[in-house]
Amino acid sequence: MRLARIAHPQGFAFVEVRGDISDPSALTCAEISEHPFGTPEFTGREWPLADVRLLAPILASKVVCVGKNYADHAEEMGSEAPAEPLIFLKPNTSVVGPEAAIAYPPSSE
Missing domain, CATH: 2.30.30.370 (FAH)
Incomplete structure (x- = not known):
């Protein structure tokens, strides 16, 4: 199914x-x-x-993220992995379905 x-x-x-x-x-x-x-x-x-x-398979109530959570990713971003995890949230409206355009806020790249 x-x-x-x-x-x-x-x-x-x-x-x-x-x-x-x-x-x-x-x-x-x-x-x-x-x-x-x-x-x-x-x-x-x-x-x-x-x-x-x-649409996205489910509508998440919240999206919790961990940034720079491994050394290779931190290196890709031009820095070292932090001593403490970088936790941040995304609104559930940031979850989109297949082939949907991803809208970046003006302050983002």
């Missing part, structure tokens, strides 16, 4: 992606009522995959 989260014309849904992946134009999304964990129940609504937008 291939599970996904989509935006469709009436809102958002968890779905099962059905069809042969060698023919993307034939793929459809079958809506799952509520969430896909456990034994999913289907609502009977379906959309062609081409008519919906794939």
Whole structure:
């Protein structure tokens, strides 16, 4: 079973992606009522995959990050690994789906 989260014309849904992946134009999304964990129940609504937008698999409540957490990464950034971990947060809106553009804030590179 291939599970996904989509935006469709009436809102958002968890779905099962059905069809042969060698023919993307034939793929459809079958809506799952509520969430896909456990034994999913289907609502009977379906959309062609081409008519919906794939989203991130889940909407995180928070994203906790650790920066420069290994020596090679710190070196890539032109510094040494810190003595204490660098912890920072990202808003859940920073999680995007496949092929979605990543929006950088003006203060970022």
